[in-house]
Amino acid sequence: MSVSRLGPSALRAPSGRAAVAPFQAMDVMVEAAALEAEGRDIVRMEVGQPGGAAPEAARRALGAMLEEPLGYTVALGLPALRAAIAALYQERHGLDLDPARVIVTTGSSAGFQLAFLALFEAGDRLAMADPGYPSYRNIARALGLEPVRLEAGWPERFQPSPALLEAAARAGPIHGLLAASPANPTGSMLDRAALGALIEATEALGAAFISDEIYHGLHYETPAPCALEHSDEAFIINSFSKYFAMTGWRIGWMIAPERFIRPIERLAQNLFICPPHASQTAALAALSPAAGRELDARRAGYARNRAHLLGMLPAAGLARIAPADGAFYLYAELPEALGDSGVWCRRLLREAGVAATPGLDFDPIRGARFVRFSFAGAFERVREGAERVESFLTKRS
């Protein structure tokens, strides 16, 4: 193969926009996989995805369609899928939602891209809580937005609050707020009053409210309220990845105010053409009652895992755990004596065979004191992981 005629000094370098921080979680995953390849038994509590396959009804529906062309769909998604998603809002929240406002997306990732592009100009400032899903700020930066950190802690249950938002707005204009309830990495939820107050504070600033509801359906006390219960102006991002256990299918949805649908449709036509047809077919069947029964049984499994960990970890020395209202994570603060969570997670992996995610991915500052454990795996593995963490902590104390 010939080499470029440009001398090395003239070679283009990757753009500043490509300067995205790596995920520490990836390093943990790579090392966990390497240890497994050496024959070590590793309890994988670092990955944020359900262990099982898509619901049986979803896999069957796709199997029955494999002789079909499965060509492009329209950009906003199959009409039957949009209607079935709209019906979910009646079922879950008693909301009468026009299917025309439902946009099927290539996972929630595409939903964020479309929402950010449709709502904001380059240079706009988007507030979000730390700790939070790190791709929020990375997608925002790639699309020319400035992420604004709201340092949410124990008093705010790690959620953004009107006070945090208003303080940020005094330091500079805020064009949008992105909130997640249940949140990653904590699992903490905004209750109906807190969500309403936050939306009110956001709209009072003239800013857009984007509600990441990807963990809806995965709650352990009361269901998570939907931002649409408070305002039709909210942008809702959701996905089939978590409750529906379809991570690798890359299929999700967004709900936007009516006047945004056509602009978003045009953006989606150009940026994505359409969401994967096979995944849309499977997702439609994942909304069936049969799949719902299967998925609620899985949630019961997560609940058992959660209860076990919440019983074990505090006794083992991890007493400060963020309110785990939903999702399938525990976000635990390390006692001071245990040092930096990145170092601690590497030792936990190598010495105890448990992979967990250090908090710095989620909170570039205070994350050095936190660790996220995912309990989306099988009960036996979660129990084994908890025992290993306990004995690792006991050995060190």
Added chain:
Amino acid sequence: MSVSRLGPSALRAPSGRAAVAPFQAMDVMVEAAALEAEGRDIVRMEVGQPGGAAPEAARRALGAMLEEPLGYTVALGLPALRAAIAALYQERHGLDLDPARVIVTTGSSAGFQLAFLALFEAGDRLAMADPGYPSYRNIARALGLEPVRLEAGWPERFQPSPALLEAAARAGPIHGLLAASPANPTGSMLDRAALGALIEATEALGAAFISDEIYHGLHYETPAPCALEHSDEAFIINSFSKYFAMTGWRIGWMIAPERFIRPIERLAQNLFICPPHASQTAALAALSPAAGRELDARRAGYARNRAHLLGMLPAAGLARIAPADGAFYLYAELPEALGDSGVWCRRLLREAGVAATPGLDFDPIRGARFVRFSFAGAFERVREGAERVESFLTKRS
């Protein structure tokens, strides 16, 4: 459902970045579908996708995997798929390509996003030929780039040329050139010498060369040369949509210089997480020899369709057709007397029952004189379409 507390005047409007021009092709598709719903028989020559399903081997491979979790893959794609794509370059071009340079993408759409973000800063100028795939300029604008039109005509076989590029560079800095061979909407190709000269001219400007090779494999005389035959600095975008007949699967790939792989991996982790796992599984099997035989038989079908149209249309009055070296399109110039192609296409659809795409999507200026016919459908339909066009043209003359 409650309404926003904001008064109507305070409602946020869609951003300037969402102001994307609609596709005329979409209007044609919508009207064609409406006529079909009324019971009309419409020959669909407006859609740029193969009529059939994915290769049998691909569908079978996925069917056999449906019991598996199909969770997230690594962001760059399944290692086996990256290796199989690399091997394709040995087979097609005699190139020894490191699989580490292959990035599996969510269709070529994701490839363009990743390439544009990794290569360019906001405000950079990206040259591309008119006529061309309209999403090039729309994705570029959404990501803050300035598209620079190179008005390619009959003398350049509708391809960008060093002279056009250098003229554009005299008017302002050029940071990249995006070329497609075979191109959409024309099907015209750059031969080895023309491609080499264009890459040389681009690199002499210090600009990046992005080669859209999505129609590779669909040629009717000689195979299309690959930009990697000339320069390892070129960015290659390709997809399983066209030759491999997997449009709705949203699966493609990109090849980048080694130093760009890690930055692109991080962008992909954040913007896409991973390409659809089911589609990756199917794509791997689409690269098998059995699938190759099936796909080459399809190309033979396209060749028959093309030969039929090239025999019929000139005699019917559409004598000026761009060099249709590859892909599955004919881009025909309307005789002056036939007026605007948008109006003509609407009449062709309503009066003759043939859907074709007016050229304005591909060339905002000269496109009013051109029409694109896709011949990716079944021979009987293409023959029927050609007869209808002929009788429509004869009736009018």
